[in-house]
Amino acid sequence: MYVCLCRGITDTQIRKAVQAGKTEFRQLKQSLEVGAQCGKCVRMAMEIIAVELDKV
Numbered sequence: 138m139y140v141c142l143c144r145g146i147t148d149t150q151i152r153k154a155v156q157a158g159k160t161e162f163r164q165l166k167q168s169l170e171v172g173a174q175c176g177k178c179v180r181m182a183m184e185i186i187a188v189e190l191d192k193v
């Protein structure tokens with residue numbers, strides 16, 4: 138599912154990035170550019186990070 142429509146970033150891409158060690162939102166923003174435009178996806182991206190970190 139698309140999380141960031143502005144940049145075309147999916148939840149799968151975010152999960153993989155978190156699993157690869159990008160556990161902070163600013164790291165995701167730097168690498169994937171999620172939230173770099175309108176910012177509407179930031180909350181959902183942070184929720185996905187939290188869920189992924191909870192799994193570990």
Ligand code: FES
Pocket residue numbers: 140141142143144171172173174175176177178179
């Ligand atoms: Fe992600 Fe706009 S939806 S920056």
